[in-house]
Amino acid sequence: MKKLSLIKLKKNTKARVLEISGGGNLQHKMMSMGIYPGKEITKVSHFALRGPVTVKVGRSLIALGHSMAAKILLEKES
C-alpha cells in the first residue's frame, strides 16, 4: 500500500480515499457528494498550473480545485 495525495495520483488510475485532511466544512461537503474514506475513486484529468482535478466517483464526475485536491489523501496498491 502506498499513500499519496490526489495531486500525485497519475491520471486514469484508481485509488481508495484514506482521509480528507481539511476542516470539517470541507469534509462534510465532500462527504455529501460521495467522497469519503474507503471510497474508490478514479482520477480523470489534471489541469496545468495548479488547475483543477477531475475525478470519477461512482457514477458522477466531479471537478475540484487544486488545493482541495491536495487535501485528499489516498492509498493505492503498489
Added chain:
Amino acid sequence: MIKRILLIGNPNVGKSVIFSRLTGVQVISSNYPGTTVGITRGYFKIGEENIEVVDLPGTYSFEPTSTAEEVAVSLLKESSQDETVVIDIIDATNLERNLFLTLELIEQGYPVIACLNMCDDTEHRGIHLDTRKLEELLGIPVIPTCAVTGVGIKFLLERLIEAKPRPKKPLSHEMRWQEIGRIIQEVQQLTHRHHTLRELLEDISVRPLSGLLMSIVVVYTCFKAVRFFGESLINKIFDPVFTDLYLPFLDKLSSFLGKAGFLHHLVIGELINGKIDFRQSMGVLTTAPYIEFAMVLPYVISFYFMLSLLEDIGYLPRLAILLDNVLHRLGLHGYAIIPVLLGFGCNVPGILSTRVLESKRERFIASTLISIGVPCVPLQAMIFGLLGAFGGFYVAGVYLVLFSLLIIIGAVLNFTMHGYSPEFLLEIPPYRFPPLLLLCKKLYFRIKGFLMEAVPIVLMGVLAINILLYFKLFDFVTGLAAPVVKGLFGLPREAVVALVLGFFRKDVAVGMLMPLGLNAKQLFIAATLLAISFPCIATFVVLWKELGVKDLIKATLIMIIVSIIVGTLLNCCILT
C-alpha cells in the same frame, strides 16, 4: 391534509422540470447544477383542494454550503410537518449519491415520497434498477418518472397520500454511506457495455488539451451562429416587415398629423429629408419599436437559442473547469463563468445566479465585473448594428476594451479585498439531449420575459425624452455634464442625453446616438462608455437586493471611476 409540496433533491436532477409538469408554471431548467437559485411557488388542484408546490434550489445535504442551498434547507426546516409532503427527486442514473439526502430526509422524519427521475436514461447506460426492492428497503413510496416526457407524473400524484413520516435514528455520515452501499448492492445491477460517442465527447471535454480545442470550436461556432441567425432574422423578416408593411401606415399617420408640431414630434419624430427614417426619426411609433423589434429582438432570439442549447446539453460546467485557472486570478473560481454567460443575455439573471458562488467576496467581485464588463444582448445588438457599419475592427475593439477591464478590475479587486475565495467543487453532468419542444418552450419563456420588460420602458423612455427635448428641459443637464463629456471624452453635448438614458435601457441609449452623426471614434467611445458606466435600472435594483446598500455604492463608485478613466484614455489615445 396535504397543503404544500416541497421539491427537494440534489442539484441537477430535474426538480424544475417536475415543477413545471405539476403546476404548468414555466421555470428555467438547464443541465447544470445550480440553475434554480431562488424559490418558485405554483399551485395545482387535487379535487377541490388547492395545493402549493415549491421548487427549491438543489442541495447535497442538510448542511448548506452556498446561498442557494441555504434557501432550500431553511425553507425545509421551517415547514410544518403535518401539512407538508416532501417529494425527493432522485437522479436514477446516479442513485448512490442521491440516496444520501434521501436517507437524511427520512431520518429527520419528513413525510417523503421518492421520485426516481430520468428513468428513461438508465437502461442504455447499462443500469438496471429494482424499484420495488428500493421501495421496500427505504420504506417509502418510490415512483419512476421521466419528467421531460411526463411519464410517471400521474402515478406520482396518485401516491402522494402514502407519504408518511417514518423517523429513524440519525446515522453518522460514514454509517449512512455504508447503509447506502448495502441498498445499492441489492437494487442496482450494472452491465458492461462499450463506450458510446457521447461518452467519448464527455471525456475529451474534461481533459486539458482536447478540452481546450473543443471549447474553442464550441465558443467560435456559437458566436458565428448567433451572428448568422441574428442577421438573417433582421434581413429576411424583421426589417422587411417594418419597411414594407409598417412604413406605409406611418406615412399616412404623418400626413394626417400635418408633418410637424408637438404631437408629430412625439409620435413620428423628425422627418429626415422629408421622410420617416427608422434609425433617426426618434418617434415613439417609429424608432422606438424599430430598435426593439428590428435591431434587438432578432439577436435576443438567436442568443438565447444558442445559450439554451448549450445549457441543456450540459456543456457549460465543462467550460468552467477550463476557465478555473484564469478566474482564480480574478478572485473567482471556474463556476463563475455561468453567471457571466447569463449576464451576456441580461445582467439581471447573471447577477442573480452569482448565488451559486459560496462567499460574499466572490459574489461582490462577480456582480461588479458583470455590470462593468459584460454587455447584455440588447446593447451588443445595437453596437453591432451601429458600429458594425464602420467595420468589424471597431466592434472587436469594444470587446477588447471590456475584456481587458474584466481582467484588470478582477485582479485589482482580488488583490485589494480582504479574505480569499473558496475552491471549486462541482459535479459535471453527463450530456443530455432534451426534446426540441422543451428547448422552444424555454426560448419562448425568455423572449416573452424580454419583451414584457423592455417594450414598456422603451416606449415610455422615448416619449419622456421627446417631451423633455421639445421643451428644451435637457439643456440644464447637458450644460452641466458637457465639460466632462465634451472635454474628456470628445463627444458632442447631445450625447449626454444618451448617456443618461443608458440608466433606463442601454439599447435605446445607443439608439439615441444614431441621429447625432458621430464619427467612428466618437461612436466607439460612446458605446464603450455605455457598456461600462452605470448599470441600467433593473440591474441596479438587483445589485441593491443582492449585495446591500454598502456594496452597491462601492460597485457604483468603481463603475464611475472606471468610466471616466477609460473614456478619457480612449479619447486621448485613438487617432481618428
